[in-house]
Amino acid sequence: MHHDASGTPSCTGKLILLMGPSGAGKDSLIDAARDRLAAAGVQVARRIITRSAESKGEAAIGVTPAQFATLREEGAFAMHWQANGLGYGIPRQVDDWLANGISVLVNGSRAYLPQARQRYPDLLAIRVDVRPDVLRQRLLARGRETLEEVEQRLARNAGLQSTYDPSVRILDNSTTLQAAVGALFELLHQEGVVLRE
Numbered sequence: 791m792h793h794d795a796s797g798t799p800s801c802t803g804k805l806i807l808l809m810g811p812s813g814a815g816k817d818s819l820i821d822a823a824r825d826r827l828a829a830a831g832v833q834v835a836r837r838i839i840t841r842s843a844e845s846k847g848e849a850a851i852g853v854t855p856a857q858f859a860t861l862r863e864e865g866a867f868a869m870h871w872q873a874n875g876l877g878y879g880i881p882r883q884v885d886d887w888l889a890n891g892i893s894v895l896v897n898g899s900r901a902y903l904p905q906a907r908q909r910y911p912d913l914l915a916i917r918v919d920v921r922p923d924v925l926r927q928r929l930l931a932r933g934r935e936t937l938e939e940v941e942q943r944l945a946r947n948a949g950l951q952s953t954y955d956p957s958v959r960i961l962d963n964s965t966t967l968q969a970a971v972g973a974l975f976e977l978l979h980q981e982g983v984v985l986r987e
Contacts, residue, residue: 805913808916810920816897836881862879868909914977
């Protein structure tokens with residue numbers, strides 16, 4: 791496989807927005823794919839979140855709500871949204887990467903997709919899906935919510951999944967992480983983001 795030594799592809803990079811419900815395994819998928827993504831020249835955007843970075847595996851930067859508001863006002867974010875009572879910001883560095891022909895994967899939010907599309911019209915939206923029975927097991931195993939809360943989350947997720955958007959590619963993460971990483975790269979090949987290895 792040939793890589794241009796100067797690292798300057800002829801076109802702008804593609805923004806890959808990875809979405810999916812809590813418990814679908816987006817963080818685990820990104821962690822498992824990180825080395826392969828780097829080898830393929832795809833950057834993973836760091837997230838700035840209004841909380842201590844307690845989520846395992848994710849290299850998020852935890853800030854206070856006041857710090858977040860300041861960063862937002864200073865224009866430090868390429869994108870920002872609210873979800874689950876938290877503020878999420880994506881550093882403006884993402885725009886530099888895209889301008890330099892580097893594709894960037896963003897751990898995003900389904901609710902933010904319309905705004906993201908306005909700013910990045912050719913973005914690739916990927917939704918990580920998990921079968922409800924598998925998702926229930928994962929959420930209960932995580933132990934952050936009661937059974938009732940888990941059931942409410944599953945019902946809300948079923949409602950969101952029913953809003954079909956043909957432009958969103960679906961990635962099934964109901965089996966192994968290895969299979970999901972393979973499916974992610976197959977999608978990226980199909981979309982021309984990465985070359986076949």
